[in-house]
Amino acid sequence: MTFLATAFITASMISCNSADLLPEIPDLSFSVIDGDTIDNRIEKVYEINKDKLPNSRSYIFLGDTLVRYKQPLSSPKSTEPRKLGNIKNPLDLDTEVKMAAFGGGAAAGFRDGGYFNEGIETSYPALVAKQMNIAFKQPKFFPSDYNGVGRMVRSKENYTGGPTPKFKLANNNTGITASDEMGIKLKGSENTEIDNFSYLNMTAGKLLVATMTSDYSYSGENVVNEPIHYLESQLYRRIFIKEKKSTILEKLQTKKYDLVLMNFGELRKGNLPQAYDIPFGKGEFINQKEYIFTEDKLDPDQYSYSKIDSDVKLLRTLFEKELVHKGVVYNMPNYWELPYFNSINPLEVEKIFGSQSVVIQDIGPYPSNAEKVHLMPVSQIDSLLSPKVHISLKSGIPPNPPISRQSYVLARARDYDRFIKYDEKIDMMAERYNLAKVDLLTLYRKILEGKYVTNDGVAVNPSWPEGNFFSLDGIYPTAFGQAIIANETINAINKKYETDIPLIETRFYLEN
Numbered sequence: 001m002t003f004l005a006t007a008f009i010t011a012s013m014i015s016c017n018s019a020d021l022l023p024e025i026p027d028l029s030f031s032v033i034d035g036d037t038i039d040n041r042i043e044k045v046y047e048i049n050k051d052k053l054p055n056s057r058s059y060i061f062l063g064d065t066l067v068r069y070k071q072p073l074s075s076p077k078s079t080e081p082r083k084l085g086n087i088k089n090p091l092d093l094d095t096e097v098k099m100a101a102f103g104g105g106a107a108a109g110f111r112d113g114g115y116f117n118e119g120i121e122t123s124y125p126a127l128v129a130k131q132m133n134i135a136f137k138q139p140k141f142f143p144s145d146y147n148g149v150g151r152m153v154r155s156k157e158n159y160t161g162g163p164t165p166k167f168k169l170a171n172n173n174t175g176i177t178a179s180d181e182m183g184i185k186l187k188g189s190e191n192t193e194i195d196n197f198s199y200l201n202m203t204a205g206k207l208l209v210a211t212m213t214s215d216y217s218y219s220g221e222n223v224v225n226e227p228i229h230y231l232e233s234q235l236y237r238r239i240f241i242k243e244k245k246s247t248i249l250e251k252l253q254t255k256k257y258d259l260v261l262m263n264f265g266e267l268r269k270g271n272l273p274q275a276y277d278i279p280f281g282k283g284e285f286i287n288q289k290e291y292i293f294t295e296d297k298l299d300p301d302q303y304s305y306s307k308i309d310s311d312v313k314l315l316r317t318l319f320e321k322e323l324v325h326k327g328v329v330y331n332m333p334n335y336w337e338l339p340y341f342n343s344i345n346p347l348e349v350e351k352i353f354g355s356q357s358v359v360i361q362d363i364g365p366y367p368s369n370a371e372k373v374h375l376m377p378v379s380q381i382d383s384l385l386s387p388k389v390h391i392s393l394k395s396g397i398p399p400n401p402p403i404s405r406q407s408y409v410l411a412r413a414r415d416y417d418r419f420i421k422y423d424e425k426i427d428m429m430a431e432r433y434n435l436a437k438v439d440l441l442t443l444y445r446k447i448l449e450g451k452y453v454t455n456d457g458v459a460v461n462p463s464w465p466e467g468n469f470f471s472l473d474g475i476y477p478t479a480f481g482q483a484i485i486a487n488e489t490i491n492a493i494n495k496k497y498e499t500d501i502p503l504i505e506t507r508f509y510l511e512n
Contacts, residue, residue: 031069031173033143040066040172041144057406059113059473060164060379062155064171069146072122072479072512074130076505082132083500087259087493089325097134098255100195100324101125102207103263106485107198108235109138111471111478113167114151115200115235117141122479122512125196125261127486128493131501138196139189139238145175149186149231152472154465160389162382164343165465167472186234197251199235204264205310207249252323260318261489263330264311312429319433328436328492331423333444334416336374339464340474341409343377344385346370352385358396360403366396373408377474380407436496438488447484454506455487468510479512 031038084097101107101123108115109123117140120126129136141148152167175187197207252260318324335341346367349358357365363372375381380403383389384396396403423441430437446452447469452460461467464474469481477485483506490501 031146033069033071033146036143038069038144038146038173040068042066042172043174043176058376058378059152060166060377060382061152061169062157062159062166063168065153065168066172067147067151067153067170069143069173070118070512072118073508074122074127083498084132086497086499087326089256089258092256092258097132097259098195098257099125099129099132099134099136099259099261100252100255100257101198101261101263102202102204103198103261103330104202105198105200106476106482107261107263108196108200108202109198109482110200111473111476111482112151112153113471113473114147114149114170116148116151116170117143117146118479118512119151120148120196122482122509123196123198124482124486124489125198127483127504128261128489128501129195131486131490131504136195137191137193139194139199140191141175141187142190145173145187147173148175149184150174150176154472160382160386162386162389163348164377164382164385165472183231184234186238189238194239195255195257197239198263199232199239201232203310204314207314249317249323252318257323258325259493260324260327261330262311262315262327264314312425315429315433315435326435326497327433328438328489329426329430330438331426331441332419333440334419335475336416337444337448338475339462339467339470340377341374343464343474344375344381348385349375353397356397358384358403359398360396360408361405363408366403372411374411375403375408378407380404434496436489436492438485438492440485440488443485443488452484454484455503456505456507458507458510460484478509480506480509483509 031040088097103125105115107123107125109120109126111119120138120140123138126136126138147170151170153170155166155168158166176184177187178185315327315329319327350367357368360366360369360373363369366373366375380395384394384403391397392400395401395407419441423439426437429435443452447460448462450460450462454460458468458480460469462469464470465472469477469484471478471481483504487503487506490503493499494501
C-alpha cells in the first residue's frame with residue numbers, strides 16, 4: 001500500500017469517527033468545586049503582584065497560565081467507628097475526638113511552590129483526621145480564591161536548553177488582594193473555626209507569644225520583638241483574626257483537644273543568604289531559645305538557668321497544664337538532601353567547562369570548592385550550563401561577573417549532626433510526655449535512597465521534578481507524599497495508644 005493510500009484511509013477514518021477520535025477540549029471558563037460552578041477569573045492585580053510572589057526568584061518561570069481547581073482524589077472513606085478511646089480525654093467523654101495540628105509548611109499543605117486549597121485539603125493532618133472519621137477545620141481560601149497564594153505548573157518549553165526545570169505561574173483565582181513594598185496581602189479564610197494552626201515559619205516560640213504587633217513583629221512574655229516576613233504575618237492573621245484569640249494556647253484552653261500533631265522541625269533562617277528569595281520552607285527555624293527554670297529542663301544536672309528550646313517549653317505548657325491529652329511529635333528530615341539543593345551536579349559543571357573554573361562570589365573557583373556550596377536551580381545557573389547561551393553572557397566565566405550569592409547556599413549550613421541531635425531531643429520529649437513519635441529523618445532517607453514502598457505496594461520515586469514524592473518545588477511533598485507521612489503518623493498513633501485507625505491507600509493520591 002502506498003503512503004498516499006494509507007494517508008487517505010487514515011483521513012477517512014478520522015472524518016467518519018471524529019467524535020470518538022478527537023480529544024475533548026476542556027472548558028477553561030469555570031471550575032466545579034463541591035458541586036458548585038466557580039468562574040475562573042484572571043487576576044487584574046496579577047501583573048503588579050508577580051514580583052512579590054513567594055519563590056519569584058527561586059525558580060525559572062516562562063509566563064503565566066490558568067490553573068483550574070481539581071477535586072483531590074482520595075481513598076474511599078470508611079464509615080465504620082474507630083477505636084479511639086485511648087486518645088480521648090476522660091474528662092470530656094461527651095464529645096467526639098478533637099484533633100489539632102501545629103507545624104510549618106508541610107503540615108499546612110504547601111506544595112508546588114505555593115499554598116492553595118488542593119494542597120491544604122491533602123495536608124497530612126487533614127488525611128489523618130479523615131482516616132479517624134473526625135471533623136478537622138483548616139484555613140482554606142474561599143472557593144472562588146482556590147489558588148490561594150499561587151502555585152506553579154511545569155512548562156513544556158525550554159528555550160535555553162539548560163538543565164533546570166521550567167515553570168509557569170497560575171494567574172487566576174488567587175487569594176491575593178494587593179501588594180506593597182513588603183509583599184503580598186491575602187484574603188481571609190472561609191472557616192471561622194480552625195484546627196490546623198500550621199503556617200509558613202511557624203515555631204514553638206511563636207505559639208507561646210501574646211500578640212502579633214502592628215509593626216509585624218511578635219511580642220509577649222519572655223519573647224523579644226522579632227521582625228517577621230510580611231507573608232508570614234498574612235498567613236498568621238488568616239488563622240487568628242476570625243478566631244478572635246491572640247494565641248494558640250488560648251484556643252487550646254477553650255477547645256480541649258484530645259490529640260495534637262506537633263511538627264516543629266524546620267530549617268534555621270540564619271543559615272541562608274536570602275531566606276525569602278528561595279523556596280518556601282527553607283526560611284523556617286528550629287532553634288528559638290528561651291530562659292526557663294531548672295525543673296523545666298530535661299537534664300536536671302545543668303546550671304540553675306539555661307537557654308532551652310522553645311518547643312520543650314511549649315510541651316511542658318501543653319501537657320503539664322493539661323491543655324491537651326495526647327500528642328504526636330516529629331523529628332526533622334535532612335533538608336539539605338532534598339532535590340532542590342541537589343539538582344546541580346558539580347561533575348556536570350566540570351564536564352562542560354573542563355579545567356576552566358567557574359568563579360563564585362565570596363567562594364572562589366568551582367568545582368574545586370564544590371564542598372563549600374550547593375548551586376541552586378535558578379536562572380543564572382541555568383544560563384551557565386545552557387548550550388544555547390553564548391559564553392560572553394555566562395556569569396561565573398571570567399571576565400564576566402561571578403555567580404552571585406542568590407544562586408547558591410553555603411555548605412556550612414548543612415550541619416548534619418544537628419539533625420541527629422534534634423532526633424535525640426524529640427525522643428526525650430516523647431518519653432517524658434508519653435507521646436507518639438514519627439521518624440521523618442529515617443523515612444526521608446529511605447525515600448531518597450529509592451528504598452521505600454508504600455503499604456499498598458507503590459514504589460516511591462524521589463527524583464525531581466519527574467518523581468511522585470516531591471512536588472514541583474523540590475521541597476514539599478506531593479499529595480501522594482503527604483499520604484505517606486499521614487500513614488507514618490497513623491502507625492505511630494496506633495502503636496503508642498492502641499488505636500485502630502486504618503491506613504490510607506496511597507495510590508489514590510498519585511494523580512493529585
